[in-house]
Every structure is written in structure tokens, then in C-alpha cells.
Amino acid sequence: MKEKGILLIISGPSGSGKGTVVGELSKDVNYALSISATTRKPRPNEENGIHYFFKEKEEFKSMIENNQLLEYACFCDNYYGTPRDYVEGKLNEGLNVILEIEVQGTFQVKEKYPEAVLVFLVPPNIKELKSRLVGRGTEDVETINKRIKRALEEMEFLPKYDYVVINDEVDFAVTKIMAVVEAEKMKSFRHLSLMETFKGEI
Amino acid sequence: MKEKGILLIISGPSGSGKGTVVGELSKDVNYALSISATTRKPRPNEENGIHYFFKEKEEFKSMIENNQLLEYACFCDNYYGTPRDYVEGKLNEGLNVILEIEVQGTFQVKEKYPEAVLVFLVPPNIKELKSRLVGRGTEDVETINKRIKRALEEMEFLPKYDYVVINDEVDFAVTKIMAVVEAEKMKSFRHLSLMETFKGEI
Numbered sequence: 097m098k099e100k101g102i103l104l105i106i107s108g109p110s111g112s113g114k115g116t117v118v119g120e121l122s123k124d125v126n127y128a129l130s131i132s133a134t135t136r137k138p139r140p141n142e143e144n145g146i147h148y149f150f151k152e153k154e155e156f157k158s159m160i161e162n163n164q165l166l167e168y169a170c171f172c173d174n175y176y177g178t179p180r181d182y183v184e185g186k187l188n189e190g191l192n193v194i195l196e197i198e199v200q201g202t203f204q205v206k207e208k209y210p211e212a213v214l215v216f217l218v219p220p221n222i223k224e225l226k227s228r229l230v231g232r233g234t235e236d237v238e239t240i241n242k243r244i245k246r247a248l249e250e251m252e253f254l255p256k257y258d259y260v261v262i263n264d265e266v267d268f269a270v271t272k273i274m275a276v277v278e279a280e281k282m283k284s285f286r287h288l289s290l291m292e293t294f295k296g297e298i
Numbered sequence: 299m300k301e302k303g304i305l306l307i308i309s310g311p312s313g314s315g316k317g318t319v320v321g322e323l324s325k326d327v328n329y330a331l332s333i334s335a336t337t338r339k340p341r342p343n344e345e346n347g348i349h350y351f352f353k354e355k356e357e358f359k360s361m362i363e364n365n366q367l368l369e370y371a372c373f374c375d376n377y378y379g380t381p382r383d384y385v386e387g388k389l390n391e392g393l394n395v396i397l398e399i400e401v402q403g404t405f406q407v408k409e410k411y412p413e414a415v416l417v418f419l420v421p422p423n424i425k426e427l428k429s430r431l432v433g434r435g436t437e438d439v440e441t442i443n444k445r446i447k448r449a450l451e452e453m454e455f456l457p458k459y460d461y462v463v464i465n466d467e468v469d470f471a472v473t474k475i476m477a478v479v480e481a482e483k484m485k486s487f488r489h490l491s492l493m494e495t496f497k498g499e500i
Binding site for chain 1: 458462477478481492
């Protein structure tokens with residue numbers, strides 16, 4: 097039997113580079129990105145079951161009621177959520193499933209799935225954070241300052257996560273997250289059956 | 299300032315191969331083996347401060363009273379223990395300190411030093427355990443069966459450890475333990491000061 101995968105939640109303040117890190121991590125054959133369900137209409141290049149699971153509002157609401165979502169939220173009149181079935185299927189295949197979500201969603205998932213491993217990705221320092229936010233080149237100074245303030249507020253959630261990964265370089269951050277997952281797989285509560293296995297082998 | 303090291307306790311049933319694994323791990327420059335204090339007399343090739351810290355019984359008892367030992371036990375009229383000062387000195391140098399100790403000692407240390415990371419090393423299966431115990435070639439069948447029984451009893455402590463490392467091959471086991479230590483260094487409680495650092499950088 098294949099060992100069950102780890103449900104890995106990756107959050108972090110704006111500018112932490114979580115999108116890039118998650119993108120790299122998901123290239124590894126042992127990792128799968130979760131796919132969100134949404135009531136938003138598909139854009140021309142988006143496919144159902146690949147980019148999102150597109151749902152009607154009524155269907156989404158019934159998923160909420162039937163506890164079929166690990167977390168959900170509503171932005172701009174559209175619902176977004178993480179389908180439990182899809183995640184559990186991948187975990188049972190032995191894949192580690194990555195959820196890149198905001199802090200609010202994180203604690204919803206942790207409540208429904210206490211074995212989830214919570215990783216908080218942070219930029220190495222404020223200078224780097226600023227340069228990443230400026231580097232996008234799409235925002236004015238005021239917007240950037242607002243984002244920095246927001247990022248610092250988000251940092252307050254750090255103690256509620258299991259691990260903090262400092263994203264100095266993408267490759268290093270990916271390696272560090274993989275070490276976390278490897279270590280988590282060795283947690284003793286995942287190996288309680290070993291005692292019985294050994295006794296049975298005598 | 300150098301990041302403080304991790305106090306790593308490695309235990310495991312007889313035949314788990316912990317001696318070999320600890321020997322390999324301690325060759326890494328980031329790891330240091332703890333040195334025990336003992337009231338046993340030095341053997342001809344043993345040096346104070348390298349193999350053991352040799353102590354008079356009175357001296358050892360005063361170390362117990364003054365809470366200078368992380369754990370201690372008495373075997374065959376001799377005391378053995380782990381000097382807190384030595385361990386903390388190495389941790390403050392940024393080294394990960396390895397304690398290879400029995401289960402009883404493990405929980406004494408955990409009580410005095412709650413941040414200690416507890417690793418339980420186990421053989422991959424009973425067949426391998428038997429062959430390791432037989433392989434020593436020094437014991438008769440009855441003694442070997444007693445040891446297997448003892449090893450199985452020791453397995454009962456598995457749930458009280460943080461991690462279980464299956465020692466299928468020494469090099470793999472060493473790599474796995476290093477991943478545990480790397481992950482432990484990313485635990486959020488070790489990075490709480492980051493929030494203040496970031497705010498101070500603005």
C-alpha cells in the first residue's frame with residue numbers, strides 16, 4: 097500500500113514569492129496542486145478540472161452544506177473553495193497536495209483536517225520585500241506602501257503556522273519545504289502500526 | 299549571531315543500529331556527540347573530556363543535586379549522566395548535539411529540555427532485527443530470543459517519540475535524521491522574532 101501523502105498548506109504575506117515557490121514545487125512528481133472549485137465563470141483559456149472546478153452557485157452552496165469543502169471564501173460575489181474529495185483522492189494516491197491559500201482559509205482547513213502541515217513563507221527581509229513589490233512595476237508608491245503594511249499585518253499569523261520558510265532563493269525554499277514534508281512523514285503518529293507489524297512478523 | 303543548534307535524542311531498540319547511525323551522523327561538522335559524565339574508572343585508552351567526563355561519586359551526586367545533569371542513571375554501581383553545561387555550550391555554538399540514550403533517559407531530558415527532538419530508530423523488520431542480533435555471533439539462541447523480546451517491548455515507546463526513522467540503510471537513516479533536524483529548525487516557535495525584525499527594518 098502506498099503511504100498517504102501530506103496535505104501541505106503554503107501561505108505567506110504578499111511579496112513572499114509563494115506563487116513562484118508553489119509553481120516549482122508542484123513540478124515534482126510527488127506533489128500535486130489542489131484545484132479550487134469556483135462559481136466564477138471560466139475565462140476563454142480555462143478548462144474545467146484543470147484550472148478550476150466550475151460550479152453553479154446552487155451546487156457550490158450544497159457543497160458547503162454537505163461538508164465537501166475544506167475551506168471556502170467569497171470574493172467579489174464569487175465563491176472559491178477547496179474540494180475535499182479531490183484533495184483526499186490525491187493524498188490516497190500517495191501524493192503530497194499543495195494548497196496555496198490565505199491565512200483565513202488555512203485555519204478552516206486545519207480544523208477540518210488536523211494533520212495538515214502549515215508552512216508560512218516569508219521574504220528574507222523588508223528590503224527584499226519592497227524590491228519584489230516595486231519590481232512588479234504595476235503599482236504606485238502609495239499602493240506599494242499599503243501592501244507593505246498589509247504584509248506586516250499578515251506576518252502576525254506566523255506563530256500559528258507549524259513552519260516558517262525563509263524564501264531567499266526559490267530553489268532553496270523548495271528544498272526546505274521538501275525537507276519539512278520528509279520530516280513530517282517520519283512523525284511517530286504516522287507509524288503507530290509498526291509495533292503491531294513487528295509483533296505479527298515473529 | 300549563530301542560530302542555536304538542536305538537541306537530538308536518538309534511541310531505539312537493541313538491533314536498531316543506532317550506534318552505527320550516530321557514529322556516521324557525528325562525522326558531520328554541524329553535529330556534536332554529547333559526552334557523558336560517569337563515576338566509572340577510566341580504562342587505559344580513555345581520556346577525560348573525550349570519552350567521558352570522569353567524576354568522583356561525591357562530585358556526581360552534587361551535579362545531580364545542582365540540576366547539572368539532563369538525565370542520569372545507575373548501572374552496576376556506577377553513575378552515568380549527561381552534563382547540561384557541555385550540551386548547552388555546544389548548542390550555543392550552533393552545533394546540533396546528539397544524545398544516544400535509552401528510553402528512560404530520553405524522558406528525563408525532554409522534561410528538563412522540552413525543545414529536545416526525539417528520534418526513535420527502528421530496524422526495517424523483524425527478519426533484519428534477528429539477522430543483526432545473530433550477526434554479532436556472540437550470543438546463543440536463548441539470549442537472542444530474549445533480546446528480540448526486549449526489542450519488541452522497547453518498541454512500545456515509539457508513540458512517545460517525535461519521529462520514527464526506519465534504519466534500512468545507514469546512509470539513508472543519516473539523511474533522514476538530517477531532514478528532521480533541518481525541518482525542526484524551521485519550526486515557527488524558533489522564528490517568532492522575525493516579526494519584530496521586519497517591523498524594525500521599515
